[in-house]
Amino acid sequence: MTREEELGxxxxxxxxxxxxxxxxxxxxxxxxxxxxxxxxxxxxxxxALYRLGCSAFGESRDQEATAKIAEVGELVGGAPLRWHMIGxxxxxxxxxxxxxxxxxxxxxxxxxxxxLDRAAAEALDDGLRTAPLRVFLQISLDGDESRGxxxxxxxxxxxxxxxxxxxxxxxxxVGLMAVPPLNSDAGEAFARLEQxxxxxxxxxxxxxxxxxxxxxxLETAIRHGSTCVRVGTALLGSRPLTxxxxxxxxxxxxxxxxxxxxxxSSPHEGSSQ
Numbered sequence: 001m002t003r004e005e006e007l008g009x010x011x012x013x014x015x016x017x018x019x020x021x022x023x024x025x026x027x028x029x030x031x032x033x034x035x036x037x038x039x040x041x042x043x044x045x046x047x048a049l050y051r052l053g054c055s056a057f058g059e060s061r062d063q064e065a066t067a068k069i070a071e072v073g074e075l076v077g078g079a080p081l082r083w084h085m086i087g088x089x090x091x092x093x094x095x096x097x098x099x100x101x102x103x104x105x106x107x108x109x110x111x112x113x114x115x116l117d118r119a120a121a122e123a124l125d126d127g128l129r130t131a132p133l134r135v136f137l138q139i140s141l142d143g144d145e146s147r148g149x150x151x152x153x154x155x156x157x158x159x160x161x162x163x164x165x166x167x168x169x170x171x172x173x174v175g176l177m178a179v180p181p182l183n184s185d186a187g188e189a190f191a192r193l194e195q196x197x198x199x200x201x202x203x204x205x206x207x208x209x210x211x212x213x214x215x216x217x218l219e220t221a222i223r224h225g226s227t228c229v230r231v232g233t234a235l236l237g238s239r240p241l242t243x244x245x246x247x248x249x250x251x252x253x254x255x256x257x258x259x260x261x262x263x264x265s266s267p268h269e270g271s272s273q
Contacts, residue, residue, distance in 0.1 A: 037232035060087025120170030175209035190224035
């Protein structure tokens with residue numbers, strides 16, 4: 001079996017899981033994005049997934065992403081791919097991220113919001129992107145902000161940061177993101193996130209989404225309103241034990257420049273962790 005055949009089989013299995021979960025929850029599967037997380041995997045896997053119908057991909061490190069995007073661009077030409085930044089963003093990386101990312105899923109501070117806004121506005125002015133950077137505010141469901149996210153119990157700060165994103169000309173506020181705390185009950189965690197989204201939603205006209213759910217808990221996340229599940233292991237296999245700067249081929253047994261402008265696109269695209 002070739003790598004593309006292997007990925008195709010895994011992708012179909014995940015699409016079936018999403019469809020069944022949506023049906024069970026009484027939801028439309030078409031409103032749920034299946035986002036392949038390709039961090040640490042080679043550009044050839046991205047190209048294979050693109051041939052299988054995927055058009056959006058998640059990366060977590062700016063340096064790896066910029067190199068991979070350039071390589072993929074050489075392999076598929078001007079294909080309208082969308083790249084999501086799912087890792088934490090340092091302020092000194094904001095300018096670079098704003099040049100390649102369609103969306104950022106892990107924003108959790110006013111300083112990063114301001115840096116991304118300036119960088120995205122500059123990229124828009126320079127013609128390096130065609131739409132504002134879509135931003136999810138990351139929520140900490142256990143209050144441990146050292147692991148990323150704003151404490152869900154700090155509703156005032158959550159509201160202030162959501163408002164800052166929404167008011168930023170270079171950004172578009174699209175929802176909340178969270179990962180269940182270690183050793184927690186995923187159902188309880190996602191229910192709390194859904195409750196917080198519903199609370200925040202009352203202050204906005206646009207429909208807010210949820211970036212929630214990974215390979216092992218996507219059904220639970222969909223039951224609680226996720227609009228984007230980030231899937232890596234169940235699609236691509238275990239990640240190679242290599243430096244992210246060293247991209248090596250992934251075998252079935254291991255299962256392991258210039259950037260393009262970003263097209264206007266609909267709220268739910270593509271097919272993490």
